[in-house]
Amino acid sequence: MYDVVIIGAGVSGSSIARELSRYNANVCVLDKCSDVCEGTTKANSAIVHAGFDAAEGSLMAKLNVRGNEMMDEICKDLDVPFKRNGSMVVCIHKEALPGLQDLYDRGVKNGVKGLRILSREEALEMEPNLSDNVEGALYAPTGGIVCPFKLNIAMAENANVNGVEFRFNTEVEDIKKGEDGMWHLRTNNGEYIAKYVVNAAGVYADKFHNMVSANKIHITPRRGDYCLLDKEAGTHVTHTIFPQPTALGKGVLVTPTVHGNLLVGPTAIDIENKEGVNTTGEGIGDLIAKANDHVKNLPMRKVITSFAGLRAHEDGHEFIIGEVEDAKGFVDCAGIESPGLSASPAIGEMVANLLKEAMNLTEKENWIGTRKDILNPENLSLEERNELIKKNPAYGNIICRCESISEGEILDAIHRPLGARTLDGVKRRTRAGMGRCQAGFCSPKVMEIIHRELGLPYEEITKSGGQSKIVTHRTKNQKGGNQ
Amino acid sequence: MLNYDIVIVGGGPAGLAAAVAARNAGVDKILILERDKELGGILNQCIHNGFGLHTFKEELTGPEYAYRFIEKVLDAKIEYKLNTMVMDISEDRVVTAMSREDGMYQIKAGAVILAMGCRERPRGALNIPGYRPAGIFSAGTAQRLVNIEGYMPGREVVILGSGDIGLIMARRMTLEGAKVKVVAELMPYSGGLKRNIVQCLDDFGIPLKLSHTVVDIEGKEHLEAVTIAQVDNHGKPIPGTEERYTCDTLLLSCGLIPENELSRNAGVEMSPITSGPIVNESLETNIPGVFACGNVLHVHDLVDYVSEEADRAGQNAAKFIKGELADNGGEEIEIVATEGARYTVPSTIDLGRMDDKLTVRFRVGAVYKDSYVSVYFDDERVMHNKKRIMAPGEMEQVILLKSKLEEKPGLKKITVKIEAE
Numbered sequence: 001m002y003d004v005v006i007i008g009a010g011v012s013g014s015s016i017a018r019e020l021s022r023y024n025a026n027v028c029v030l031d032k033c034s035d036v037c038e039g040t041t042k043a044n045s046a047i048v049h050a051g052f053d054a055a056e057g058s059l060m061a062k063l064n065v066r067g068n069e070m071m072d073e074i075c076k077d078l079d080v081p082f083k084r085n086g087s088m089v090v091c092i093h094k095e096a097l098p099g100l101q102d103l104y105d106r107g108v109k110n111g112v113k114g115l116r117i118l119s120r121e122e123a124l125e126m127e128p129n130l131s132d133n134v135e136g137a138l139y140a141p142t143g144g145i146v147c148p149f150k151l152n153i154a155m156a157e158n159a160n161v162n163g164v165e166f167r168f169n170t171e172v173e174d175i176k177k178g179e180d181g182m183w184h185l186r187t188n189n190g191e192y193i194a195k196y197v198v199n200a201a202g203v204y205a206d207k208f209h210n211m212v213s214a215n216k217i218h219i220t221p222r223r224g225d226y227c228l229l230d231k232e233a234g235t236h237v238t239h240t241i242f243p244q245p246t247a248l249g250k251g252v253l254v255t256p257t258v259h260g261n262l263l264v265g266p267t268a269i270d271i272e273n274k275e276g277v278n279t280t281g282e283g284i285g286d287l288i289a290k291a292n293d294h295v296k297n298l299p300m301r302k303v304i305t306s307f308a309g310l311r312a313h314e315d316g317h318e319f320i321i322g323e324v325e326d327a328k329g330f331v332d333c334a335g336i337e338s339p340g341l342s343a344s345p346a347i348g349e350m351v352a353n354l355l356k357e358a359m360n361l362t363e364k365e366n367w368i369g370t371r372k373d374i375l376n377p378e379n380l381s382l383e384e385r386n387e388l389i390k391k392n393p394a395y396g397n398i399i400c401r402c403e404s405i406s407e408g409e410i411l412d413a414i415h416r417p418l419g420a421r422t423l424d425g426v427k428r429r430t431r432a433g434m435g436r437c438q439a440g441f442c443s444p445k446v447m448e449i450i451h452r453e454l455g456l457p458y459e460e461i462t463k464s465g466g467q468s469k470i471v472t473h474r475t476k477n478q479k480g481g482n483q
Numbered sequence: 484m485l486n487y488d489i490v491i492v493g494g495g496p497a498g499l500a501a502a503v504a505a506r507n508a509g510v511d512k513i514l515i516l517e518r519d520k521e522l523g524g525i526l527n528q529c530i531h532n533g534f535g536l537h538t539f540k541e542e543l544t545g546p547e548y549a550y551r552f553i554e555k556v557l558d559a560k561i562e563y564k565l566n567t568m569v570m571d572i573s574e575d576r577v578v579t580a581m582s583r584e585d586g587m588y589q590i591k592a593g594a595v596i597l598a599m600g601c602r603e604r605p606r607g608a609l610n611i612p613g614y615r616p617a618g619i620f621s622a623g624t625a626q627r628l629v630n631i632e633g634y635m636p637g638r639e640v641v642i643l644g645s646g647d648i649g650l651i652m653a654r655r656m657t658l659e660g661a662k663v664k665v666v667a668e669l670m671p672y673s674g675g676l677k678r679n680i681v682q683c684l685d686d687f688g689i690p691l692k693l694s695h696t697v698v699d700i701e702g703k704e705h706l707e708a709v710t711i712a713q714v715d716n717h718g719k720p721i722p723g724t725e726e727r728y729t730c731d732t733l734l735l736s737c738g739l740i741p742e743n744e745l746s747r748n749a750g751v752e753m754s755p756i757t758s759g760p761i762v763n764e765s766l767e768t769n770i771p772g773v774f775a776c777g778n779v780l781h782v783h784d785l786v787d788y789v790s791e792e793a794d795r796a797g798q799n800a801a802k803f804i805k806g807e808l809a810d811n812g813g814e815e816i817e818i819v820a821t822e823g824a825r826y827t828v829p830s831t832i833d834l835g836r837m838d839d840k841l842t843v844r845f846r847v848g849a850v851y852k853d854s855y856v857s858v859y860f861d862d863e864r865v866m867h868n869k870k871r872i873m874a875p876g877e878m879e880q881v882i883l884l885k886s887k888l889e890e891k892p893g894l895k896k897i898t899v900k901i902e903a904e
Contacts, residue, residue, distance in 0.1 A: 228607070275703050278614040281720070305607025307615060382579075386586040393583035398568040401518070402744075438605035440621045444628055458634050467704040468617035471634035472731070475659050478633035 002026045004355060005185060005194035007172055007208060009036040011148065012336050013200035014155040015348030021162035022352070023361035028194075029156070029164060030187065032171035034465025035425045036418065037152040039202045041341065042428070043226070043277065043309025045266065046148050046257055049339040050087060050140035052107025052115060053245055059319045061110040063343035063350065068142055070345035078154035079373035080147060081258040087143025087240035088123065090294045092133040099244050100138045107140065114141040129236055131294050143240055145258045148341055149428035150373065153418070155348070158371045160417045162364070167192075169465065172201075175211045175330075183329060196355055198331045203274045203312045205334035209320075212327040217320060217334060221274050221310040222249070224266025225283035230302040230436050234260040236295070243294050249311075250338065252290040254298065259431065264291045264298065266309070279308045304436050311337035319343070321350060323358070331355065374412045374430060378404065399449070400442040402435020410446060414453050421454065423447070424464040443470070485590040488512040488804050489797075490578050492569050492745065493598035495524020496786050497777025497793040499552035501596045504797025506559045510804060514590065515556070515563035516580050522556065522563060523549030524600055525623070526786065528630045531651055533678070537787035548786060572597075572749040576772055593804040594772045596796050597746055597760065601739040601778040603648070609737055611643075613700025613709075622648040622736040626655070635659055637732030641709050642666040643697050645673040645680070647784060647876075649736020654683035656732075663687070664728050667695040667711045669718060672850045674738070674876045676784055697733070698725060706731055739782045749773065756826040757781040763815070764832040764841055765799040765808060766792065774800050781828050781844070784878055788844070808836060816894055823847050823854075823901030824879075832897070834888055841883045843899065847873045851901050856881060859898040860891050873901065 004020060006013045009031035020027050031038070048071050054061035075082035091100050100117055107115045116139045123137040124130055130137075160166055167189065174186040175197065185192040199208045206219040229236075240255035248268040257263050267283045288300050314320060314335030324330045333351055340347070355361065377385050377395055388408075389396035395408035413420045413429035420426040423433065426446050433439030433446065447461050447470060462468040488510050491498045494517030502515050521527060526534070529545030536542060539551065556563065564582065571579040576595050581587040603621035620628070620636055626648060628634050640656050642649045645668040653663045666684060671694050673680055684691050692711065698720045699710040713724035741759040743751070751760045752769040759780040760768040767774050776796035777789045802808040816832045827845045851873040858866035858881055866881060873879060881899060888894060 227610075277703070278700070279612045281612045281698060284610055284612060303608060303610060304605065306610055306612075382587050382589075385581075386588075389581070389583065389586040396581050396583040396586055397566060398518070398581065401568065404570070436605075437602045438607050440603055440605055440624045443624060444632055448632075458632070463617035464704070469705065470617055470636065471628060471632075472637050473635050475629055475633045475635055 001182065002028045002192065002194040003359060004028070004196045004198060005030060005183070005192050006198040006200055008039070008200035008202055009156060009166060009168070010039050010041040010200065010202055011037070011152040011155065011341055011344040012333050012347050013198070014152050014159060015344045016198055016200060016333065016351045017159035017164045018155040019348035019352030020355060021159045021164050022363055022367050023356055024364055025359065025361050027164045028192065029159070029166045030170045030172060030185070030192065031166070031168055034168050034422055034462070035420070036156040036166070037149050037428060038464065040309055040312060040336075041148050041152045043307050044148060044224070044311070044338070044341055045253060045255065045263065046145055047087070047240055047253070047255060047342065048082065048144035048146050049342040050107065050115070050143040051110050051112045051339070051342070052103050052138070052140060053250060054110065054339065056106055056109045059321060060339065060343070063319060063346040064339040065111045066346035067339070067343035068144070070349070071144065071146065071342070074345045075146065075151070077370045078151070078158055079371060080150045080154050082144060082146045083258050084142060084144040085239055085256060086139065086141045087242060088118070088127060088140075089138040089242045089244055090123065090130060091135045091137060091244055092131055092293060094135050096244055097136055100136055103138050103244075112140060112142060115139070127237055127239055127241065129295055129297060130241070131296050145240065145255060146341070147258050151341070151344070153429060154371055154373065157417050158368070161371065162367055166418055172208065175208060177212070177327070195359070196329050196331060198333055198351060200333040200336070202336065203310050205312060205332065206314070209324065209332055209334055212330050213324045214326055218315050219335065220270050220313045220315070221272070221276060222313040222337065223269045223271050223276060223283070223308050223310055225279045225287055225306065225308045226263060226265030227284065227287060227300065227303045227306045229262040229264065229299065230304050231260045233262040233299045233302045236262050236299065241295055243290070252287055254291055254295045264288075270313070274310070277308045277310060279306050283308070305438055313337050319347070321347065322354065374409050374416070377406060377409070399445045400432035400435060402437050403431045405430050405432040407449065410449055411453065414450065421450070422462050422464050423470070426450070484577070485588065486512070487514045487590055488593040489514070489596060489800050490590055490592035491515045491596045491598055492572070492578070493517065493524065493600060493779070494519075494522040494563055495598065495600050495777065496526055496549060496552065496789045497600070497779070498524070498596070498598035499549070499556055500790040500793035501598060501776055501797035501800070502561050503552060503555045503559060504794040505801045506561055508798050508801035510801045513561050515561065516567045516569050516578070517563060517565050518568045520566055522553045522565070528623075528627050529651070530630050531655070534786050537785065538790055552790070569745060572745050574750045574770055594774065594800040596800050597773065597775040597779050598777050598793065599742045599745065599779045601741045601782055603735070604738040604740055606735055609735070611697050611700060614703055616700070616702040616704055616706045618702070618706030618731050619700070619733045620735070622646070622652045622734045625732070625734050626652055629655060629659065635661065637661065637730070639664065639730040640732040640734060641711070641728050641730045642734045642736060644668060644735055644737035645675050645691060646736035646738060647675040647679050649734055650675045650679040650683040652734055652736070653689050654687060657687050657689070661732070663689050664730060665689070665711065666691045667697060668693050669696045669714060670694070672874055672876070674736070676876060677874075696720065700733065706733055709733055739778065741779045741782065743779060746775070746779070754826060754830070757828070762829045764829050764837050766796040766829065767799060767803070772803050781826070784876065788878065816888070816897055818843060818897045818899065820845055821898060821900050823849065823851060824899045827899055832888070834885070837885050837888070839885050841885070842880050843883060844878055844880045845899055846875055846878055847901055848875060850874045855902045855904065857900050857902045859900070860888075860894050861896055867902070
């Protein structure tokens with residue numbers, strides 16, 4: 001029996017888990033995937049929004065601004081790459097200039113600091129590759145870029161170190177209030193019983209909410225296609241460049257990533273399929289056309305990968321966070337679409353506070369609030385690196401040549417708390433396979449390391465859990481192959 | 484800091500041949516740095532035959548071909564380091580390398596020979612729409628899994644791109660019991676050698692669909708099917724021509740890209756056409772004493788030509804460190820590729836440094852039948868050779884004689900082009 005079961009190990013669920021781990025409570029996180037960060041958190045713009053976009057007085061606005069404020073400290077404590085590169089909303093039609101003022105006013109009311117409206121000349125001086133049509137821009141110095149994988153992984157790792165359990169490959173099939181007053185969650189891996197359930201299930205949050213409440217909610221997966229460009233294109237712009245927002249969202253942005261690539265996206269296409277993360281030719285085409293409206297000479301030939309993610313868009317376009325009225329002990333964290341990543345630290349804080357008060361939780365005496373990321377040898381001097389290799393020769397063996405990732409980093413990713421079990425797990429923790437060859441050279445080598453370290457047969461090694469196996473069988477002349 | 488006369492980055496066919504040539508030219512301190520656990524490079528996973536017809540007048544497998552050169556390196560006691568990654572090359576030829584055993588260290592090189600080879604264009608760079616499941620491999624990655632690791636990626640295969648590795652893998656997967664359903668090629672011609680189309684597809688009844696591409700990939704966790712469609716003259720899919728193939732494996736053989744991250748960081752000037760360094764007649768880059776050869780310079784289809792090119796790079800690097808490659812004051816003659824010829828290697832000639840004979844290699848941009856390879860010295864046509872067929876997948880060459888160039892004092896420009904008559 002648990003005090004709290006959290007459904008979903010994305011950035012919301014993991015943030016809540018980490019905040020809850022401050023208190024004396026038995027907490028367990030369930031996720032149907034094989035790892036943390038397998039849903040919406042793994043495929044988004046990786047932006048920490050300033051907070052001028054969300055409607056005044058909304059929970060979205062409040063948690064966005066609060067999350068943004070918390071980001072420096074949490075990224076420092078958890079050793080997560082984060083940079084306040086500043087963002088710009090670019091206006092390319094003279095008649096739309098008043099829209100910038102509206103955004104500015106809304107931002108001021110939302111509590112966003114440092115906002116400034118730029119003239120065409122000021123905007124071009126700060127960002128020379130803006131479109132020739134630029135008429136002006138709204139500049140938000142508090143806008144930032146973060147590694148969403150690392151933020152999610154770090155929160156989960158830290159929660160785990162502080163006693164939160166994680167159960168992967170565990171899909172919740174049914175939720176019922178038992179006669180004992182507890183929540184009974186039926187899963188493919190047995191039953192979980194909890195006093196409180198937190199529903200942080202992303203695009204599936206409506207499904208779980210609707211299992212327990214008569215007041216139905218409805219989430220539309222809103223697909224966003226993205227193109228990621230080579231690091232050679234990483235300085236094409238230095239700020240995050242937005243168009244002016246529309247009813248469908250913040251539009252196609254162009255931004256450097258915190259790792260030095262350039263990211264272009266997303267589209268906004270409402271679909272039915274909650275697993276529909278396929279890109280389409282139209283989507284990518286549309287993206288490229290729109291991106292060029294605001295930024296000129298985009299080197300789209302330097303695309304190294306394209307992908308799509310799903311935003312959990314609730315019909316009311318607002319975060320739904322709190323105890324469900326007709327289902328006491330069931331706490332929603334639903335409708336977490338953009339700016340969900342930016343708001344995640346504040347979402348964790350809000351939900352944990354709510355549960356702390358509901359259960360009168362006391363603080364742990366020995367809570368560990370910090371976590372060290374996998375060592376990045378690139379930050380070391382030649383002498384320091386030599387010292388490191390002498391101590392642990394695995395740091396001298398480069399596995400991923402594009403991103404220069406050593407065996408030492410991969411071993412760390414596998415053996416740390418909630419360690420990597422899949423190729424994608426290694427990739428998101430270390431960046432091995434994220435470079436320009438997209439794992440062409442390193443995947444057989446990473447497979448060899450996973451095989452050796454975890455004792456997994458090659459045929460059982462997956463890209464990202466489930467059926468995503470890399471190889472099927474041995475060749476004819478090998479032991480175990482068909483003769 | 485260590486000191487070597489010549490440091491060779493890469494122990495594949497190019498690096499090995501360059502090392503042997505430099506040693507034969509009398510260079511003492513040569514060091515080959517190889518990132519893999521053995522010498523031979525990508526040849527080690529190319530277990531099919533067909534290598535060495537030009538060099539050795541016999542048909543060898545990739546590992547056999549490599550071993551001919553490895554043997555020479557061993558016999559000549561040329562130093563090499565395995566499992567060693569070169570992290571940086573500086574403009575003044577300081578090479579920073581790293582390995583488990585030696586840690587991170589620097590070497591001052593009299594000359595550097597770039598021989599890092601190339602990599603495959605990944606799925607992401609092709610903008611193929613659809614899901615991103617397991618089961619999609621570049622052909623060379625699959626080749627490594629099958630031939631080195633001994634594992635099959637799947638049982639039902641579709642191949643996109645008709646590059647040579649894709650064609651070779653079509654046959655290899657078939658021999659291992661997989662069903663290769665189709666090879667789709669975006670262009671109206673194959674990217675591979677004619678002999679590979681015949682021996683790897685035709686002989687096994689595998690259809691090659693030219694002007695076709697993949698327009699959808701199905702399967703969230705593992706590949707389940709792909710849809711291919713015909714494309715128009717602009718490479719755009721034609722609606723109504725879609726065909727769906729169930730499969731668990733998609734191999735990509737859509738082009739090779741020279742691996743020049745180190746060269747670029749060192750300040751080596753690149754050709755936007757080959758994605759390799761721009762070199763002169765000595766295969767020397769814009770940085771004096773830094774030479775390039777093999778697939779890092781431009782992608783070859785036959786290893787024999789790699790070895791030949793690397794041999795020249797090795798000899799020239801030897802001359803450089805002995806001070807015999809100094810600028811003789813000769814004016815540089817520019818070589819221009821135009822009208823069907825996409826590029827040439829080399830791009831310039833210093834007559835004072837030129838050997839008696841110089842092979843200029845190039846590729847054509849389309850299929851040409853019964854056409855002429857023409858060479859102009861300034862405006863005068865000096866060569867006009869009829870070829871029955873020329874295709875982008877097969878490298879072409881012309882041989883320039885120093886004596887002929889010397890007959891034209893003041894020659895500024897040599898032009899290579901394809902002419903209909």
